[in-house]
Amino acid sequence: MSCTSQRTVTINAAFLREIKLDHLELTRLLSQTETLFSQGVPSWTEKRKAFDLLAKVRDRLAMHFSLEEAYGYMEDALEVAPRLTGRAFSLRAQHSELYRCIAALSEFSEDLVSRNTQRDDLKKLSVQVTGFLERLRAHESAENELILEALDDDVGVGD
Numbered sequence: 001m002s003c004t005s006q007r008t009v010t011i012n013a014a015f016l017r018e019i020k021l022d023h024l025e026l027t028r029l030l031s032q033t034e035t036l037f038s039q040g041v042p043s044w045t046e047k048r049k050a051f052d053l054l055a056k057v058r059d060r061l062a063m064h065f066s067l068e069e070a071y072g073y074m075e076d077a078l079e080v081a082p083r084l085t086g087r088a089f090s091l092r093a094q095h096s097e098l099y100r101c102i103a104a105l106s107e108f109s110e111d112l113v114s115r116n117t118q119r120d121d122l123k124k125l126s127v128q129v130t131g132f133l134e135r136l137r138a139h140e141s142a143e144n145e146l147i148l149e150a151l152d153d154d155v156g157v158g159d
């Protein structure tokens with residue numbers, strides 16, 4: 001029997017399966033959104049498409065953030081690397097900000113569908129969606145970095 005305490009990041013199979021499916025769907029929707037808005041201002045005929053897509057991204061992100069929070073992967077990571085707590089909490093706090101932002105964009109695009117849209121409105125939507133996608137990418141990348149750092153601490157890289 002070993003008397004050394006060993007803390008490890010536990011990997012839950014159900015969590016991994018759910019996360020994988022969620023990730024594939026989210027990636028697909030974000031890629032479609034990026035394609036639609038990367039050509040600059042969407043055309044008038046694409047207003048409905050933009051609204052449908054942004055509504056799907058909003059709903060998928062709600063699911064994505066819930067999964068991340070419900071399965072508590074952050075807690076597991078922080079148990080082995082408490083020094084990362086501040087960063088983890090600020091990343092988690094970004095979920096509600098990001099959700100509010102995509103909900104507002106979805107609402108704005110719905111508004112554009114139902115009224116006589118000006119080109120400036122479509123341009124404003126395009127700029128805001130592009131900025132949102134950048135913030136979301138930065139958030140996801142910071143979370144991945146944090147988890148990798150916790151795993152490094154767990155396996156004692158450099159020891």
Ligand SMILES: [Fe+2]
Nearest residue numbers: 065068095143
């Ligand atoms: Fe997240």
